[in-house]
Amino acid sequence: MSFKSIIQDMKGELGSISRKGFDVKFSYGMRSRSHRVVQDSSVRIDALKQSCWANMPPELLRDVLMRIEATEDTWPPRKNVVACAGVCRSWREIMKEIVKSPEFSGKLTFPISLKQPGSRDSVLQCYIKRNRSNQTYYLYLGLNQVSTDDGKFLLAARKCRRPTCTDYIISLNSEDVSKGSSTYVGKLRSNFLGTKFTVYDAQPPNAGARVTKCRSTRLVNMKQVSPRFPAGNYPVSHIAYELNVLGSSRGPRRMQCVMDAIPARAIEPGGVAPTQTEFIHGSLDSFPSIPFFRSKSTHLESFPSALGEGLLVLRNKAPRWHEQLQCWCLNFNGRVTVASVKNFQLVASPENGVAGQEHENVILQFGKVGKDVFTMDYQYPISAFQAFAICLSSFDTKIACE
Structure with a gap:
């Protein structure tokens, strides 16, 4: 049997197992069309124990998995890579070693990829x-550059107005967008005027983050239950929209983002941005997915000023006035087609203290392409979760800015 035939047979068997229920299962798996999220502990599948792959030598198994990862480099075929990681613990550990983070591979594979630069x-x-x-x-990964009709579902967010x-x-599951859900990953909160926002992560942004002691409780059948995992609100970004300098006229917005979890040196040559490696969770299925009725947020012990501690600061790129078109313009390289006050580029x-190419490099751009459809392009050092949260701030009504 040729090596190519081995790979094809394994893909076929993985495909049949995927159709039985875990085609996207890995910790918090994702499914594009149905938007369902399958928890790792919800289904125990041991189909490969009876197959010819059960006793495959480790060296050959690693080689096969490496070839699958290399060939299935785009979605939806990349679901086979996620399926391999969901077979058993040993397969998962091998796939975690093989699959590189988006920073180096340029691919979104596992759900944790959404929290990585x-x-x-x-x-x-x-x-x-x-x-x-x-x-x-709803946030999708574009599968091609010419259409937004189909894509790989990534995240969902629901707006909740408070006094x-x-x-x-923000959640990994479009059908259960609530803070009490096991798929809750964070939130964006604005002030009353819609001029200042804070992005909160549901887990520490890096391994060295220190937290204050807190009590977080859920009420289940009117009884108080303490969670088994350290859920909380960890500030990872602060966004501020400045008062419109053009007064009452409808001009471009001015915004600034302080990335609390990313040092300024991350964008320098050889710089490193914090990278989460896994979701922190316990026996999530032991609790029903109900909202928090009472909780005290968990925060980092202290957050010094951005300048004092060298945190990364992003500002929107100033647009130029086009005399012939009589409007403010930015070069979105064809990715934005509809004029909107929401459109922006962050550098x-x-x-x-950066200069030259680092200062001109667009880290995040967001813009309108149709009715209720917007493009979001991002790159290192921010993650998809951070980029999505920043873009959500552009949707909110800003009384003092327009």
Whole structure:
């Protein structure tokens, strides 16, 4: 049997297992069309124990898995890579070693990839669809550059208005967007005027983050239950929109983002951005997915000023006035086609001390391409989760800025 035949047979068997239920299962698996999320502990599948792959030598198994990872480099075929990681613990450990983070591979594979910095060498092209009826936003990975009709579902966010602020709850599951869900990954919170926002991660942004002691409780059948995993609100970014300098006229917005979890030196040659390696979770299925009724947020012990601690600061790239078109313009390289006050490009601020190419490099760009459809392109050092949260801030009403 040739090596190519071995790989084809394994893909075929993985495909049949995938159709039985775990084609995207890995910790928090993702499924594009149905948007369902399958928990790792929800289904125990041991189909390969009875197959010819059960006693494959480790060296040959690693070689086969490496070839599958190399050939299935785009979605939807890349679901086979996720399926391999869901077979058993040993397969999972091998796949975690083989599959590189988006920073080096330029690919979004496992759900944790959404919390990791984007590619250094290319731009990850995504798009956001807005559902006005239920105030929900969906993030997709673009599968081609010419259409936003189909894509790989990544994240969902739901707008929740409160008396003094607005929250955008972000989840891995489009059908269960709530803070009490086991697929909750973070949130965006605005002030009353919609001029200042804070992005919160549900888990520490890096291994060295220190947290204050807190009590977080859920009420289950009117009884108090303590969670088994360290859920909380960890600030990872602060976004501020400045007062419109053009007064009452409808001009471009000015925004600044302080990335609390990313040092300014990350964008320098040889710089490193913090990278999460796995979701922190326990026996999630032992608790029902109900919202928090009472909780005290978990915060980092202290957050010094951005300049004092050398945090990365992003500013929107200033547009230029086009005399012939009589409008403000930015070069989106064809990725934005509809004029909107929401459109923006973020670059490293001069406050970071960078100059030249690092300062001109667009880290995140967002813009309108159709009714309720927007493109979102990002790259290192921010993650898809951070980029999505920043773009959500552009949707919120800004009383003092327009």
